[in-house]
Amino acid sequence: MKTAANGVLIPIPGKLNIVIAIASYLTAIGFLYGATVLTEWWQIALCAIGFAFIGNTMFSLLHESVHRLFHQNKSINDFFGQLSAMFFPTGFFFQRAFHLGHHRRNRTDVEMFDMYYPTDSRVLKFTQLYTVLLGFYWTAAPFGGILYLLSPRILDASLFRSQHKYMKPMSMDAMLSGLDNVDPKRVRWELLVTLLFQLALIFVLGITFKAWIICYWSFAMLWGSLQYADHAWSKRDIRNGAWNLKVNRFVQYIFLNYHHHLAHHQYPYVPWIHLHKFVDFSAERPSHFKIWLKMWLGPTLTMEASPEQLSQEFEKVLYQGPSSTEEAR
Structure with a gap:
Protein backbone atom coordinates (compact mmCIF):
# COMPACT_ATOMS: atom_id res chain seq x y z
CA MET A 1 0.00 0.00 0.00
CA LYS A 2 1.03 3.61 -0.55
CA THR A 3 -0.27 6.24 1.85
CA ALA A 4 -2.00 9.07 0.00
CA ALA A 5 -3.49 12.30 1.29
CA ASN A 6 -5.50 12.50 4.49
CA GLY A 7 -4.64 8.91 5.41
CA VAL A 8 -6.38 7.25 2.46
CA LEU A 9 -4.55 4.16 1.24
CA ILE A 10 -4.08 3.81 -2.51
CA PRO A 11 -3.23 0.21 -3.46
CA ILE A 12 -0.22 -0.48 -5.64
CA PRO A 13 -1.01 -3.11 -8.32
CA GLY A 14 2.17 -5.05 -7.57
CA LYS A 15 1.14 -8.43 -8.99
CA LEU A 16 -0.29 -6.82 -12.14
CA ASN A 17 2.89 -4.79 -12.61
CA ILE A 18 5.02 -7.95 -12.40
CA VAL A 19 2.89 -9.69 -15.03
CA ILE A 20 3.03 -6.65 -17.34
CA ALA A 21 6.77 -6.32 -16.80
CA ILE A 22 7.63 -9.95 -17.63
CA ALA A 23 5.32 -9.91 -20.68
CA SER A 24 6.90 -6.64 -21.83
CA TYR A 25 10.47 -7.91 -21.43
CA LEU A 26 9.74 -11.06 -23.45
CA THR A 27 7.86 -9.12 -26.12
CA ALA A 28 10.70 -6.61 -26.46
CA ILE A 29 13.22 -9.41 -26.92
CA GLY A 30 10.90 -10.97 -29.49
CA PHE A 31 10.77 -7.75 -31.51
CA LEU A 32 14.56 -7.40 -31.38
CA TYR A 33 14.97 -10.99 -32.55
CA GLY A 34 12.35 -10.51 -35.25
CA ALA A 35 14.14 -7.43 -36.58
CA THR A 36 17.28 -9.59 -36.78
CA VAL A 37 15.95 -12.67 -38.57
CA LEU A 38 13.21 -11.20 -40.77
CA THR A 39 14.26 -9.93 -44.17
CA GLU A 40 11.41 -7.88 -45.63
CA TRP A 41 11.61 -4.15 -44.89
CA TRP A 42 7.99 -3.95 -43.75
CA GLN A 43 8.52 -6.83 -41.32
CA ILE A 44 11.51 -5.08 -39.79
CA ALA A 45 9.52 -1.84 -39.66
CA LEU A 46 6.69 -3.55 -37.77
CA CYS A 47 9.19 -4.99 -35.28
CA ALA A 48 10.72 -1.54 -34.79
CA ILE A 49 7.32 0.09 -34.23
CA GLY A 50 6.30 -2.69 -31.86
CA PHE A 51 9.54 -2.32 -29.92
CA ALA A 52 9.04 1.45 -29.72
CA PHE A 53 5.65 1.01 -28.08
CA ILE A 54 6.59 -1.81 -25.73
CA GLY A 55 9.74 0.12 -24.84
CA ASN A 56 7.51 2.87 -23.51
CA THR A 57 5.59 0.33 -21.45
CA MET A 58 8.86 -0.75 -19.86
CA PHE A 59 9.86 2.86 -19.28
CA SER A 60 6.51 3.52 -17.61
CA LEU A 61 7.21 0.58 -15.29
CA LEU A 62 10.70 1.97 -14.61
CA HIS A 63 9.01 5.28 -13.84
CA GLU A 64 6.74 3.54 -11.34
CA SER A 65 9.75 1.91 -9.67
CA VAL A 66 11.53 5.26 -9.45
CA HIS A 67 8.57 6.59 -7.45
CA ARG A 68 8.41 3.35 -5.40
CA LEU A 69 5.03 2.53 -6.94
CA PHE A 70 5.85 -0.70 -8.78
CA HIS A 71 5.48 -2.97 -5.77
CA GLN A 72 4.77 -2.65 -2.05
CA ASN A 73 7.94 -4.57 -1.25
CA LYS A 74 10.95 -2.26 -1.67
CA SER A 75 13.32 -5.05 -2.70
CA ILE A 76 10.92 -6.27 -5.41
CA ASN A 77 10.28 -2.68 -6.49
CA ASP A 78 14.00 -1.97 -6.91
CA PHE A 79 14.71 -5.35 -8.53
CA PHE A 80 12.15 -4.79 -11.28
CA GLY A 81 13.25 -1.19 -11.50
CA GLN A 82 16.71 -2.41 -12.44
CA LEU A 83 15.29 -4.99 -14.88
CA SER A 84 13.28 -2.28 -16.65
CA ALA A 85 16.31 0.03 -16.61
CA MET A 86 18.41 -2.65 -18.34
CA PHE A 87 16.15 -2.46 -21.38
CA PHE A 88 16.29 1.35 -21.59
CA PRO A 89 19.34 0.97 -21.18
CA THR A 90 20.42 2.72 -17.96
CA GLY A 91 20.79 1.99 -14.25
CA PHE A 92 17.87 2.17 -11.82
CA PHE A 93 19.38 4.59 -9.30
CA PHE A 94 21.05 6.51 -12.14
CA GLN A 95 17.59 7.11 -13.63
CA ARG A 96 16.04 7.86 -10.24
CA ALA A 97 18.56 10.64 -9.60
CA PHE A 98 17.73 12.33 -12.89
CA HIS A 99 13.98 11.84 -12.74
CA LEU A 100 13.43 13.17 -9.22
CA GLY A 101 15.60 16.12 -10.23
CA HIS A 102 13.20 16.71 -13.12
CA HIS A 103 10.31 16.95 -10.63
CA ARG A 104 12.26 19.67 -8.80
CA ARG A 105 13.23 21.64 -11.94
CA ASN A 106 10.16 21.20 -14.14
CA ARG A 107 9.33 24.28 -16.28
CA THR A 108 12.24 26.27 -14.85
CA ASP A 109 14.69 27.93 -17.24
CA VAL A 110 16.96 24.87 -17.30
CA GLU A 111 14.10 22.69 -18.61
CA MET A 112 12.48 25.21 -20.95
CA PHE A 113 13.08 23.81 -24.43
CA ASP A 114 9.80 24.94 -26.01
CA MET A 115 10.42 28.66 -25.53
CA TYR A 116 13.31 31.09 -25.49
CA TYR A 117 14.13 34.51 -24.08
CA PRO A 118 15.31 37.38 -26.32
CA THR A 119 18.81 36.89 -24.91
CA ASP A 120 18.91 33.16 -25.74
CA SER A 121 20.57 31.64 -28.78
CA ARG A 122 17.75 30.60 -31.11
CA VAL A 123 20.08 28.18 -32.86
CA LEU A 124 20.83 26.40 -29.60
CA LYS A 125 17.17 26.36 -28.54
CA PHE A 126 16.02 24.93 -31.86
CA THR A 127 18.83 22.35 -31.70
CA GLN A 128 17.77 21.26 -28.21
CA LEU A 129 14.15 20.75 -29.22
CA TYR A 130 14.99 18.86 -32.40
CA THR A 131 17.42 16.73 -30.43
CA VAL A 132 14.42 15.58 -28.37
CA LEU A 133 12.20 14.99 -31.41
CA LEU A 134 14.81 13.09 -33.42
CA GLY A 135 15.76 10.71 -30.61
CA PHE A 136 19.18 12.08 -29.73
CA TYR A 137 17.99 13.07 -26.24
CA TRP A 138 17.67 9.38 -25.37
CA THR A 139 21.37 8.79 -26.09
CA ALA A 140 22.29 10.86 -23.01
CA ALA A 141 21.25 7.95 -20.77
CA PRO A 142 23.34 5.11 -22.27
CA PHE A 143 26.34 7.30 -23.10
CA GLY A 144 26.18 9.09 -19.76
CA GLY A 145 25.94 5.72 -18.05
CA ILE A 146 29.05 4.44 -19.83
CA LEU A 147 31.00 7.55 -18.80
CA TYR A 148 29.88 7.21 -15.19
CA LEU A 149 30.74 3.52 -15.24
CA LEU A 150 34.26 4.35 -16.39
CA SER A 151 34.65 7.00 -13.70
CA PRO A 152 32.12 9.21 -11.84
CA ARG A 153 34.68 12.00 -12.05
CA ILE A 154 34.16 12.27 -15.81
CA LEU A 155 30.66 13.69 -15.39
CA ASP A 156 31.98 16.00 -12.68
CA ALA A 157 34.50 17.43 -15.12
CA SER A 158 34.36 21.14 -15.85
CA LEU A 159 33.34 20.37 -19.45
CA PHE A 160 29.95 19.05 -18.31
CA ARG A 161 29.42 21.23 -15.23
CA SER A 162 30.73 24.41 -16.84
CA GLN A 163 28.91 27.74 -16.46
CA HIS A 164 30.44 28.97 -19.72
CA LYS A 165 28.03 30.99 -21.86
CA TYR A 166 27.89 28.20 -24.45
CA MET A 167 27.66 25.32 -21.98
CA LYS A 168 25.31 26.76 -19.35
CA PRO A 169 22.30 26.89 -21.74
CA MET A 170 22.66 23.12 -22.25
CA SER A 171 21.48 22.72 -18.61
CA MET A 172 23.89 19.84 -18.04
CA ASP A 173 25.04 21.10 -14.65
CA ALA A 174 21.45 21.14 -13.36
CA MET A 175 20.71 17.67 -14.70
CA LEU A 176 23.93 16.17 -13.35
CA SER A 177 23.39 17.68 -9.90
CA GLY A 178 21.16 14.73 -9.02
CA LEU A 179 24.23 12.50 -9.00
CA ASP A 180 25.72 14.44 -6.10
CA ASN A 181 23.63 12.45 -3.61
CA VAL A 182 23.84 8.89 -4.96
CA ASP A 183 25.99 5.94 -3.90
CA PRO A 184 28.55 5.73 -6.74
CA LYS A 185 29.31 2.06 -6.03
CA ARG A 186 25.69 0.99 -6.32
CA VAL A 187 25.08 3.13 -9.40
CA ARG A 188 28.16 1.79 -11.17
CA TRP A 189 27.25 -1.80 -10.25
CA GLU A 190 23.79 -1.36 -11.77
CA LEU A 191 25.26 0.24 -14.88
CA LEU A 192 27.70 -2.67 -15.26
CA VAL A 193 24.85 -5.19 -15.01
CA THR A 194 22.95 -3.22 -17.66
CA LEU A 195 25.95 -3.22 -19.97
CA LEU A 196 26.45 -6.98 -19.55
CA PHE A 197 22.75 -7.56 -20.21
CA GLN A 198 22.84 -5.57 -23.44
CA LEU A 199 25.97 -7.42 -24.58
CA ALA A 200 24.22 -10.73 -23.80
CA LEU A 201 21.27 -9.69 -26.00
CA ILE A 202 23.63 -9.03 -28.86
CA PHE A 203 26.04 -11.95 -28.55
CA VAL A 204 23.98 -14.70 -26.90
CA LEU A 205 20.73 -14.16 -28.80
CA GLY A 206 22.54 -13.04 -31.92
CA ILE A 207 20.79 -9.65 -32.17
CA THR A 208 22.49 -7.73 -34.96
CA PHE A 209 23.62 -4.15 -34.44
CA LYS A 210 21.41 -3.11 -37.36
CA ALA A 211 18.32 -4.58 -35.71
CA TRP A 212 19.32 -3.12 -32.34
CA ILE A 213 19.80 0.41 -33.63
CA ILE A 214 16.62 0.38 -35.76
CA CYS A 215 14.49 -0.80 -32.83
CA TYR A 216 16.09 1.42 -30.23
CA TRP A 217 16.09 4.53 -32.38
CA SER A 218 12.40 4.02 -33.13
CA PHE A 219 11.83 3.82 -29.39
CA ALA A 220 14.03 6.87 -28.80
CA MET A 221 11.99 9.05 -31.15
CA LEU A 222 8.64 7.95 -29.71
CA TRP A 223 9.88 8.20 -26.13
CA GLY A 224 11.53 11.59 -26.67
CA SER A 225 8.48 13.12 -28.31
CA LEU A 226 6.28 12.20 -25.35
CA GLN A 227 8.82 13.21 -22.70
CA TYR A 228 8.50 16.82 -23.79
CA ALA A 229 5.05 16.90 -25.40
CA ASP A 230 3.52 16.40 -21.99
CA HIS A 231 5.22 19.63 -20.82
CA ALA A 232 5.55 21.83 -23.92
CA TRP A 233 3.78 25.21 -23.58
CA SER A 234 2.16 24.20 -20.30
CA LYS A 235 1.99 26.52 -17.29
CA ARG A 236 5.42 27.60 -16.03
CA ASP A 237 4.88 26.06 -12.63
CA ILE A 238 7.07 23.30 -11.19
CA ARG A 239 4.24 21.17 -9.85
CA ASN A 240 1.46 22.14 -12.28
CA GLY A 241 3.52 22.59 -15.43
CA ALA A 242 2.38 19.57 -17.44
CA TRP A 243 -0.57 18.34 -19.50
CA ASN A 244 -3.08 15.57 -19.20
CA LEU A 245 -2.89 14.79 -22.90
CA LYS A 246 -5.60 13.36 -25.09
CA VAL A 247 -4.64 10.13 -26.82
CA ASN A 248 -6.52 7.07 -28.04
CA ARG A 249 -7.27 4.43 -25.43
CA PHE A 250 -5.00 1.77 -26.92
CA VAL A 251 -1.94 4.03 -26.70
CA GLN A 252 -3.02 5.24 -23.26
CA TYR A 253 -3.05 1.68 -21.93
CA ILE A 254 0.22 0.68 -23.64
CA PHE A 255 1.88 3.70 -22.00
CA LEU A 256 0.23 2.89 -18.64
CA ASN A 257 -1.54 6.25 -18.37
CA TYR A 258 1.73 8.16 -18.81
CA HIS A 259 -0.21 10.80 -20.75
CA HIS A 260 -2.00 11.77 -17.51
CA HIS A 261 1.17 13.65 -16.75
CA LEU A 262 -0.21 16.69 -14.96
CA ALA A 263 -1.95 14.37 -12.52
CA HIS A 264 1.36 12.58 -11.98
CA HIS A 265 3.26 15.80 -11.27
CA GLN A 266 0.58 16.95 -8.87
CA TYR A 267 0.32 13.57 -7.14
CA PRO A 268 3.59 11.68 -7.75
CA TYR A 269 2.66 9.10 -5.11
CA VAL A 270 -0.36 7.78 -7.06
CA PRO A 271 0.16 4.50 -9.01
CA TRP A 272 -0.50 4.59 -12.74
CA ILE A 273 -3.67 2.53 -12.54
CA HIS A 274 -5.36 5.16 -10.34
CA LEU A 275 -4.13 8.33 -12.09
CA HIS A 276 -7.38 8.87 -14.01
CA LYS A 277 -9.11 9.55 -10.68
CA PHE A 278 -6.90 12.63 -10.29
CA VAL A 279 -7.50 14.06 -13.78
CA ASP A 280 -9.82 17.02 -14.23
CA PHE A 281 -11.47 15.96 -17.50
CA SER A 282 -13.28 19.32 -17.76
CA ALA A 283 -9.97 21.23 -17.92
CA GLU A 284 -7.87 21.84 -21.04
CA ARG A 285 -6.44 18.60 -22.38
CA PRO A 286 -4.58 19.15 -25.66
CA SER A 287 -4.02 16.37 -28.16
CA HIS A 288 -0.64 14.67 -27.93
CA PHE A 289 -0.48 14.69 -31.73
CA LYS A 290 -1.16 18.44 -31.98
CA ILE A 291 1.46 19.29 -29.37
CA TRP A 292 3.93 17.03 -31.20
CA PRO A 322 2.75 12.39 1.38
CA SER A 323 1.94 13.51 4.88
CA SER A 324 -1.48 13.70 6.40
CA THR A 325 -1.64 17.40 5.51
CA GLU A 326 -1.18 16.84 1.78
CA GLU A 327 -4.41 17.52 -0.06
CA ALA A 328 -5.91 15.15 -2.60
CA ARG A 329 -9.10 14.91 -4.56
Whole structure:
Protein backbone atom coordinates (compact mmCIF):
# COMPACT_ATOMS: atom_id res chain seq x y z
CA MET A 1 0.00 0.00 0.00
CA LYS A 2 1.03 3.61 -0.55
CA THR A 3 -0.27 6.24 1.85
CA ALA A 4 -2.00 9.07 0.00
CA ALA A 5 -3.49 12.30 1.29
CA ASN A 6 -5.50 12.50 4.49
CA GLY A 7 -4.64 8.91 5.41
CA VAL A 8 -6.38 7.25 2.46
CA LEU A 9 -4.55 4.16 1.24
CA ILE A 10 -4.08 3.81 -2.51
CA PRO A 11 -3.23 0.21 -3.46
CA ILE A 12 -0.22 -0.48 -5.64
CA PRO A 13 -1.01 -3.11 -8.32
CA GLY A 14 2.17 -5.05 -7.57
CA LYS A 15 1.14 -8.43 -8.99
CA LEU A 16 -0.29 -6.82 -12.14
CA ASN A 17 2.89 -4.79 -12.61
CA ILE A 18 5.02 -7.95 -12.40
CA VAL A 19 2.89 -9.69 -15.03
CA ILE A 20 3.03 -6.65 -17.34
CA ALA A 21 6.77 -6.32 -16.80
CA ILE A 22 7.63 -9.95 -17.63
CA ALA A 23 5.32 -9.91 -20.68
CA SER A 24 6.90 -6.64 -21.83
CA TYR A 25 10.47 -7.91 -21.43
CA LEU A 26 9.74 -11.06 -23.45
CA THR A 27 7.86 -9.12 -26.12
CA ALA A 28 10.70 -6.61 -26.46
CA ILE A 29 13.22 -9.41 -26.92
CA GLY A 30 10.90 -10.97 -29.49
CA PHE A 31 10.77 -7.75 -31.51
CA LEU A 32 14.56 -7.40 -31.38
CA TYR A 33 14.97 -10.99 -32.55
CA GLY A 34 12.35 -10.51 -35.25
CA ALA A 35 14.14 -7.43 -36.58
CA THR A 36 17.28 -9.59 -36.78
CA VAL A 37 15.95 -12.67 -38.57
CA LEU A 38 13.21 -11.20 -40.77
CA THR A 39 14.26 -9.93 -44.17
CA GLU A 40 11.41 -7.88 -45.63
CA TRP A 41 11.61 -4.15 -44.89
CA TRP A 42 7.99 -3.95 -43.75
CA GLN A 43 8.52 -6.83 -41.32
CA ILE A 44 11.51 -5.08 -39.79
CA ALA A 45 9.52 -1.84 -39.66
CA LEU A 46 6.69 -3.55 -37.77
CA CYS A 47 9.19 -4.99 -35.28
CA ALA A 48 10.72 -1.54 -34.79
CA ILE A 49 7.32 0.09 -34.23
CA GLY A 50 6.30 -2.69 -31.86
CA PHE A 51 9.54 -2.32 -29.92
CA ALA A 52 9.04 1.45 -29.72
CA PHE A 53 5.65 1.01 -28.08
CA ILE A 54 6.59 -1.81 -25.73
CA GLY A 55 9.74 0.12 -24.84
CA ASN A 56 7.51 2.87 -23.51
CA THR A 57 5.59 0.33 -21.45
CA MET A 58 8.86 -0.75 -19.86
CA PHE A 59 9.86 2.86 -19.28
CA SER A 60 6.51 3.52 -17.61
CA LEU A 61 7.21 0.58 -15.29
CA LEU A 62 10.70 1.97 -14.61
CA HIS A 63 9.01 5.28 -13.84
CA GLU A 64 6.74 3.54 -11.34
CA SER A 65 9.75 1.91 -9.67
CA VAL A 66 11.53 5.26 -9.45
CA HIS A 67 8.57 6.59 -7.45
CA ARG A 68 8.41 3.35 -5.40
CA LEU A 69 5.03 2.53 -6.94
CA PHE A 70 5.85 -0.70 -8.78
CA HIS A 71 5.48 -2.97 -5.77
CA GLN A 72 4.77 -2.65 -2.05
CA ASN A 73 7.94 -4.57 -1.25
CA LYS A 74 10.95 -2.26 -1.67
CA SER A 75 13.32 -5.05 -2.70
CA ILE A 76 10.92 -6.27 -5.41
CA ASN A 77 10.28 -2.68 -6.49
CA ASP A 78 14.00 -1.97 -6.91
CA PHE A 79 14.71 -5.35 -8.53
CA PHE A 80 12.15 -4.79 -11.28
CA GLY A 81 13.25 -1.19 -11.50
CA GLN A 82 16.71 -2.41 -12.44
CA LEU A 83 15.29 -4.99 -14.88
CA SER A 84 13.28 -2.28 -16.65
CA ALA A 85 16.31 0.03 -16.61
CA MET A 86 18.41 -2.65 -18.34
CA PHE A 87 16.15 -2.46 -21.38
CA PHE A 88 16.29 1.35 -21.59
CA PRO A 89 19.34 0.97 -21.18
CA THR A 90 20.42 2.72 -17.96
CA GLY A 91 20.79 1.99 -14.25
CA PHE A 92 17.87 2.17 -11.82
CA PHE A 93 19.38 4.59 -9.30
CA PHE A 94 21.05 6.51 -12.14
CA GLN A 95 17.59 7.11 -13.63
CA ARG A 96 16.04 7.86 -10.24
CA ALA A 97 18.56 10.64 -9.60
CA PHE A 98 17.73 12.33 -12.89
CA HIS A 99 13.98 11.84 -12.74
CA LEU A 100 13.43 13.17 -9.22
CA GLY A 101 15.60 16.12 -10.23
CA HIS A 102 13.20 16.71 -13.12
CA HIS A 103 10.31 16.95 -10.63
CA ARG A 104 12.26 19.67 -8.80
CA ARG A 105 13.23 21.64 -11.94
CA ASN A 106 10.16 21.20 -14.14
CA ARG A 107 9.33 24.28 -16.28
CA THR A 108 12.24 26.27 -14.85
CA ASP A 109 14.69 27.93 -17.24
CA VAL A 110 16.96 24.87 -17.30
CA GLU A 111 14.10 22.69 -18.61
CA MET A 112 12.48 25.21 -20.95
CA PHE A 113 13.08 23.81 -24.43
CA ASP A 114 9.80 24.94 -26.01
CA MET A 115 10.42 28.66 -25.53
CA TYR A 116 13.31 31.09 -25.49
CA TYR A 117 14.13 34.51 -24.08
CA PRO A 118 15.31 37.38 -26.32
CA THR A 119 18.81 36.89 -24.91
CA ASP A 120 18.91 33.16 -25.74
CA SER A 121 20.57 31.64 -28.78
CA ARG A 122 17.75 30.60 -31.11
CA VAL A 123 20.08 28.18 -32.86
CA LEU A 124 20.83 26.40 -29.60
CA LYS A 125 17.17 26.36 -28.54
CA PHE A 126 16.02 24.93 -31.86
CA THR A 127 18.83 22.35 -31.70
CA GLN A 128 17.77 21.26 -28.21
CA LEU A 129 14.15 20.75 -29.22
CA TYR A 130 14.99 18.86 -32.40
CA THR A 131 17.42 16.73 -30.43
CA VAL A 132 14.42 15.58 -28.37
CA LEU A 133 12.20 14.99 -31.41
CA LEU A 134 14.81 13.09 -33.42
CA GLY A 135 15.76 10.71 -30.61
CA PHE A 136 19.18 12.08 -29.73
CA TYR A 137 17.99 13.07 -26.24
CA TRP A 138 17.67 9.38 -25.37
CA THR A 139 21.37 8.79 -26.09
CA ALA A 140 22.29 10.86 -23.01
CA ALA A 141 21.25 7.95 -20.77
CA PRO A 142 23.34 5.11 -22.27
CA PHE A 143 26.34 7.30 -23.10
CA GLY A 144 26.18 9.09 -19.76
CA GLY A 145 25.94 5.72 -18.05
CA ILE A 146 29.05 4.44 -19.83
CA LEU A 147 31.00 7.55 -18.80
CA TYR A 148 29.88 7.21 -15.19
CA LEU A 149 30.74 3.52 -15.24
CA LEU A 150 34.26 4.35 -16.39
CA SER A 151 34.65 7.00 -13.70
CA PRO A 152 32.12 9.21 -11.84
CA ARG A 153 34.68 12.00 -12.05
CA ILE A 154 34.16 12.27 -15.81
CA LEU A 155 30.66 13.69 -15.39
CA ASP A 156 31.98 16.00 -12.68
CA ALA A 157 34.50 17.43 -15.12
CA SER A 158 34.36 21.14 -15.85
CA LEU A 159 33.34 20.37 -19.45
CA PHE A 160 29.95 19.05 -18.31
CA ARG A 161 29.42 21.23 -15.23
CA SER A 162 30.73 24.41 -16.84
CA GLN A 163 28.91 27.74 -16.46
CA HIS A 164 30.44 28.97 -19.72
CA LYS A 165 28.03 30.99 -21.86
CA TYR A 166 27.89 28.20 -24.45
CA MET A 167 27.66 25.32 -21.98
CA LYS A 168 25.31 26.76 -19.35
CA PRO A 169 22.30 26.89 -21.74
CA MET A 170 22.66 23.12 -22.25
CA SER A 171 21.48 22.72 -18.61
CA MET A 172 23.89 19.84 -18.04
CA ASP A 173 25.04 21.10 -14.65
CA ALA A 174 21.45 21.14 -13.36
CA MET A 175 20.71 17.67 -14.70
CA LEU A 176 23.93 16.17 -13.35
CA SER A 177 23.39 17.68 -9.90
CA GLY A 178 21.16 14.73 -9.02
CA LEU A 179 24.23 12.50 -9.00
CA ASP A 180 25.72 14.44 -6.10
CA ASN A 181 23.63 12.45 -3.61
CA VAL A 182 23.84 8.89 -4.96
CA ASP A 183 25.99 5.94 -3.90
CA PRO A 184 28.55 5.73 -6.74
CA LYS A 185 29.31 2.06 -6.03
CA ARG A 186 25.69 0.99 -6.32
CA VAL A 187 25.08 3.13 -9.40
CA ARG A 188 28.16 1.79 -11.17
CA TRP A 189 27.25 -1.80 -10.25
CA GLU A 190 23.79 -1.36 -11.77
CA LEU A 191 25.26 0.24 -14.88
CA LEU A 192 27.70 -2.67 -15.26
CA VAL A 193 24.85 -5.19 -15.01
CA THR A 194 22.95 -3.22 -17.66
CA LEU A 195 25.95 -3.22 -19.97
CA LEU A 196 26.45 -6.98 -19.55
CA PHE A 197 22.75 -7.56 -20.21
CA GLN A 198 22.84 -5.57 -23.44
CA LEU A 199 25.97 -7.42 -24.58
CA ALA A 200 24.22 -10.73 -23.80
CA LEU A 201 21.27 -9.69 -26.00
CA ILE A 202 23.63 -9.03 -28.86
CA PHE A 203 26.04 -11.95 -28.55
CA VAL A 204 23.98 -14.70 -26.90
CA LEU A 205 20.73 -14.16 -28.80
CA GLY A 206 22.54 -13.04 -31.92
CA ILE A 207 20.79 -9.65 -32.17
CA THR A 208 22.49 -7.73 -34.96
CA PHE A 209 23.62 -4.15 -34.44
CA LYS A 210 21.41 -3.11 -37.36
CA ALA A 211 18.32 -4.58 -35.71
CA TRP A 212 19.32 -3.12 -32.34
CA ILE A 213 19.80 0.41 -33.63
CA ILE A 214 16.62 0.38 -35.76
CA CYS A 215 14.49 -0.80 -32.83
CA TYR A 216 16.09 1.42 -30.23
CA TRP A 217 16.09 4.53 -32.38
CA SER A 218 12.40 4.02 -33.13
CA PHE A 219 11.83 3.82 -29.39
CA ALA A 220 14.03 6.87 -28.80
CA MET A 221 11.99 9.05 -31.15
CA LEU A 222 8.64 7.95 -29.71
CA TRP A 223 9.88 8.20 -26.13
CA GLY A 224 11.53 11.59 -26.67
CA SER A 225 8.48 13.12 -28.31
CA LEU A 226 6.28 12.20 -25.35
CA GLN A 227 8.82 13.21 -22.70
CA TYR A 228 8.50 16.82 -23.79
CA ALA A 229 5.05 16.90 -25.40
CA ASP A 230 3.52 16.40 -21.99
CA HIS A 231 5.22 19.63 -20.82
CA ALA A 232 5.55 21.83 -23.92
CA TRP A 233 3.78 25.21 -23.58
CA SER A 234 2.16 24.20 -20.30
CA LYS A 235 1.99 26.52 -17.29
CA ARG A 236 5.42 27.60 -16.03
CA ASP A 237 4.88 26.06 -12.63
CA ILE A 238 7.07 23.30 -11.19
CA ARG A 239 4.24 21.17 -9.85
CA ASN A 240 1.46 22.14 -12.28
CA GLY A 241 3.52 22.59 -15.43
CA ALA A 242 2.38 19.57 -17.44
CA TRP A 243 -0.57 18.34 -19.50
CA ASN A 244 -3.08 15.57 -19.20
CA LEU A 245 -2.89 14.79 -22.90
CA LYS A 246 -5.60 13.36 -25.09
CA VAL A 247 -4.64 10.13 -26.82
CA ASN A 248 -6.52 7.07 -28.04
CA ARG A 249 -7.27 4.43 -25.43
CA PHE A 250 -5.00 1.77 -26.92
CA VAL A 251 -1.94 4.03 -26.70
CA GLN A 252 -3.02 5.24 -23.26
CA TYR A 253 -3.05 1.68 -21.93
CA ILE A 254 0.22 0.68 -23.64
CA PHE A 255 1.88 3.70 -22.00
CA LEU A 256 0.23 2.89 -18.64
CA ASN A 257 -1.54 6.25 -18.37
CA TYR A 258 1.73 8.16 -18.81
CA HIS A 259 -0.21 10.80 -20.75
CA HIS A 260 -2.00 11.77 -17.51
CA HIS A 261 1.17 13.65 -16.75
CA LEU A 262 -0.21 16.69 -14.96
CA ALA A 263 -1.95 14.37 -12.52
CA HIS A 264 1.36 12.58 -11.98
CA HIS A 265 3.26 15.80 -11.27
CA GLN A 266 0.58 16.95 -8.87
CA TYR A 267 0.32 13.57 -7.14
CA PRO A 268 3.59 11.68 -7.75
CA TYR A 269 2.66 9.10 -5.11
CA VAL A 270 -0.36 7.78 -7.06
CA PRO A 271 0.16 4.50 -9.01
CA TRP A 272 -0.50 4.59 -12.74
CA ILE A 273 -3.67 2.53 -12.54
CA HIS A 274 -5.36 5.16 -10.34
CA LEU A 275 -4.13 8.33 -12.09
CA HIS A 276 -7.38 8.87 -14.01
CA LYS A 277 -9.11 9.55 -10.68
CA PHE A 278 -6.90 12.63 -10.29
CA VAL A 279 -7.50 14.06 -13.78
CA ASP A 280 -9.82 17.02 -14.23
CA PHE A 281 -11.47 15.96 -17.50
CA SER A 282 -13.28 19.32 -17.76
CA ALA A 283 -9.97 21.23 -17.92
CA GLU A 284 -7.87 21.84 -21.04
CA ARG A 285 -6.44 18.60 -22.38
CA PRO A 286 -4.58 19.15 -25.66
CA SER A 287 -4.02 16.37 -28.16
CA HIS A 288 -0.64 14.67 -27.93
CA PHE A 289 -0.48 14.69 -31.73
CA LYS A 290 -1.16 18.44 -31.98
CA ILE A 291 1.46 19.29 -29.37
CA TRP A 292 3.93 17.03 -31.20
CA LEU A 293 3.24 18.80 -34.50
CA LYS A 294 3.67 22.20 -32.87
CA MET A 295 7.03 21.13 -31.47
CA TRP A 296 8.32 20.63 -35.01
CA LEU A 297 7.76 24.35 -35.64
CA GLY A 298 10.36 25.11 -33.00
CA PRO A 299 10.52 27.12 -29.76
CA THR A 300 8.53 30.33 -29.34
CA LEU A 301 9.55 33.64 -27.78
CA THR A 302 8.58 34.27 -24.16
CA MET A 303 9.05 36.98 -21.55
CA GLU A 304 7.57 34.88 -18.73
CA ALA A 305 9.79 34.47 -15.68
CA SER A 306 10.99 31.14 -14.33
CA PRO A 307 8.63 29.65 -11.72
CA GLU A 308 9.27 29.80 -7.99
CA GLN A 309 11.10 26.98 -6.27
CA LEU A 310 9.19 23.91 -5.16
CA SER A 311 7.90 24.17 -1.60
CA GLN A 312 9.78 22.26 1.08
CA GLU A 313 6.57 20.48 1.99
CA PHE A 314 6.14 19.07 -1.49
CA GLU A 315 9.84 18.18 -1.73
CA LYS A 316 9.27 15.92 1.28
CA VAL A 317 6.25 14.42 -0.48
CA LEU A 318 8.33 13.81 -3.60
CA TYR A 319 11.13 11.96 -1.81
CA GLN A 320 9.38 10.48 1.23
CA GLY A 321 5.69 10.22 0.30
CA PRO A 322 2.75 12.39 1.38
CA SER A 323 1.94 13.51 4.88
CA SER A 324 -1.48 13.70 6.40
CA THR A 325 -1.64 17.40 5.51
CA GLU A 326 -1.18 16.84 1.78
CA GLU A 327 -4.41 17.52 -0.06
CA ALA A 328 -5.91 15.15 -2.60
CA ARG A 329 -9.10 14.91 -4.56
